[in-house]
Amino acid sequence: MTFTLWLLLWFCGVTLAQDGFPQTEVATETGSCFPDMCKFLKEFGAMKEKQEAMETRQKETENQVLELKKKDASNIAFSAATGGYGHTEPFSTDTTLIYRRVIVNVGNAYNQHTGIFAAPVPGIYYFTFFYHAGGSQLVNLTLMKNNEIVVTVYDHKSSHDGADNGGNAAFLQLQQGDQVYVRMSANSHVWQNDYITTFSGALLRPQDFTFLQRCGGTLCPTRLFDYNIAPTGVFVAPVRGIYYFSFFYHASGLHPSNLHLMKNSEIVVLSSDQQTSNDGSDNGGNAAVLELQQGDQVYLQLVANNHVWGNNYHTTFSGFLLHQV
Template sequence: MAVLQIVLLFCVGSSIAEDLFSPNVNIITELEKLKNMEERIQKLENENEALKTLLQESQIKIEHFQKDNEVNKIAFSAGLMASGQGQTGPINSEEILVYKKVFSNIGNAYDSNTGIFTAPVKGVYYFRFYGHCHGGTTMAISLQKNGVTQCSVFAWKPTSNGNGSNGVVLTLEPGDKMYTKLWRNTWTYDDPASYTSFSGFLIFPL
């Protein structure tokens, strides 16, 4: 009987030892799985960092685009008289016309106190101006770029009301100044209908 008990204890001990040293789970396989999982996690972290960098670069580009877009919105249009009616001139010298009735001034490049448009950016611009006079008078207005005449309108003592209009496309550098001048000994007329006006806008930057 004692011998049988010893045999049974030996068998049970062998079984336990086998379970301890030869488990059902393959440790090497599980370690490989953990390693693969760590590699996947690291890859995801790298991709996440790359995505963050891409988003930051995209945000910077959007901000720059918005800023450039705002800078490139340049346009103005103004009539000579803010209210009422009357003539300007004649005087014995040329006179810069100051257009007080501002219809639009996007970009604030036109100064209604001086009548001067100052180019904020290098680009190609379009300008147009109109002049009006009554019968028997002479009207002559020139568009000036930094004091140099670009084009003009002229009406010499028409039998009835006279009108003139001209326009030009110019390349301007930042700081270039555009304005119109009334010739000496001539005059122009304006009223709430804004017969005499000055307009310009940026076509595209350079």
């Protein structure tokens, strides 16, 4: 652009200085052509300033788009349940457990057809998995990172235990493309439906560690039966965003237990155990990632004629905001 401007000035000067023009012609040329050239150069300069301003705005827009893409790339979270109904077939080989009912899949990094989560960006991720199963069958599940065992959960079969619940969790540092999934060992099983056997995960950042309720002036998880903290037991979303919730319970095996994690009036996931005369106690829990609108309510619902053990430690309800949307 600068080169073109200087070229025009040079051309104008050369034109006016050429030999062979009489003095009167030069004066005429100066009076008629040179003012037009000055006007052109002014317009040309104004156009140049406008173009530079447009280039600046375009650069700012490109930077904003890059920031938005970077932000979207860090919003990764999913929850899924096995779906179907009934226990899985006892496969003769180790099998990847497929969670077909997708509860939420922000970033689309979880594949409901293969049961595999593939990390879209490097980072620290948090994963949980829970199961329900008949007590008369073996349960053996493993959280896998690529081909490596991360954590496991296991329960022996028993002739006098009606049902079992279990789960585990882990933080993992993943590179882009790393795969995380739940492997079910040969000849073991779980119970399938839309709520009870689940797999969840999320990409964490420093601001993610914000629990939903406050107690004693510091951030801490909500205890389901501590009504000084949460008199209603209901969490109300303060902002639209992606949230993570988990609950765990302890109960006597002499009574049935059935807890539902509810979003408004809908069941999200659940955990239950049957009553048995020979089982001293039971433990269970579940977790889910939820996309909530401002004002949505999340709470635990204890089904009629069921029970859990209530104290300050055993039966808990926790959650935190992953990111706003």
